[in-house]
Amino acid sequence: MLLENITGSTPVLQWLSMDQKPEKPKDEWAALMLRIAQHRDEEAFSQIFSHFGPKIKAYGLSLNSMHTSPEMADELVQEVMIKVWEKARYFKPEKANVSTWVFAIARNCRIDYLRKMKRITSPLTADDLWPVFEEPVPEDLADLDKSGQQIEKIVDNLPTEQVAILREVYIEGKTHAEVARQTGLPLGTVKSRLRLAMEKLRVNLVIDDAEVPGSSQSTQSTTN
């Protein structure tokens, strides 16, 4: 019955074939998650898939590892999307936005995949060590959703070398030491670029939409 919609008729497929990625305001993604959680709504799920599928695939392909392959990336898309469906009711819009949640699931699935490829047997899974579905809830997270959009703006305005390091760390799965080794930068420079990026985020969040003077900081990066 689940399949009829997809294989039988066209609406869902048409939806999937649209190339443009619809950008939605955050609460619309959250509303889709709610439809999945409460009504097992496949149409909502297909919208989530269309948007996040390519992100997850890119995330899989970006991993700095000998185990990275297109097959691995496709498997990652499947694993992550199945979790999104099965764990939809754990998504709490007041705690995180949908992309933060999907990012965390993708990270965990990628860790488990790597562990499997390396034939490491462990009593714990990534979900035990990086809890996504039972996150301990600090009290002051209420503002985080609000700040999500601001963070996006600020990340867009960071100097390219800071963005490059954010990418290597968060997407390519490199430790700080690996980034330093591969870029030839001293570890201290790697850490200071990340710290500067974070400080900028923090300052901007605190000031809350006020103009931040002197957003171009180019002095920190030439320490090697």
Add this chain to the structure above:
Amino acid sequence: MNHHHPDSQWLTEYVAGTLSDSQALCVSTHLSYCSDCGAEVAELGAVGSVVFENQPPSAPVDQKLFAQIMQKIEGREMQSQDQSEPVHSPLVTMPPAIRKLMPDGMDNLPWKKLGKRIRIATLDRLDEEREVALHKLMPGGAVANHDHHGQEITVVLCGSFSDQDGVYRAGDFIVRDTGDTHRPTVNNDEECICLSVSDAPVKFTGVLARLLNPLVAYQHKH
């Protein structure tokens, strides 16, 4: 209120998923005690998700994949109707990941006596390079002076202890590197239990050294 926290490199590498499993165990254990670091981790996660969202477009995702996913989901739902979700009991005494590492309970761990006031139970290794253990420090004075070779991460699970650098309470996250020597003393009459993840065997110095080091060496062969 904790006073010893993982620094921002630890938290960033945790969120990015680049820590080894046993290091991640230490950070996640600390997080179950510390809402300040929890808030920072949430913030770092939001940053990660923006970088995730802004990736350059990948090779397109094959549309057949969606059908395959739905097929798998259907199969799984038929197979296990009442897939029992893990019970998320509130933190009773120990963080869930640690409880999972001692399925028979803490009392039934293979505790080994190391001198008068230390008991050590080695847990399953999570990665090759590091040993995971619980250390139980008994009240009644200082335990043997010991040296660290390689890095050791300690997270206090209950009770508290002090050394020359300060007081450590439940949730505190302490990183010691090669060459640090300390002589912990348990505070109060309560025993203090710590999670310990270490790169290399701990070596005891001082009078007890000759007595204890063979035991530690023995310990590390298992």
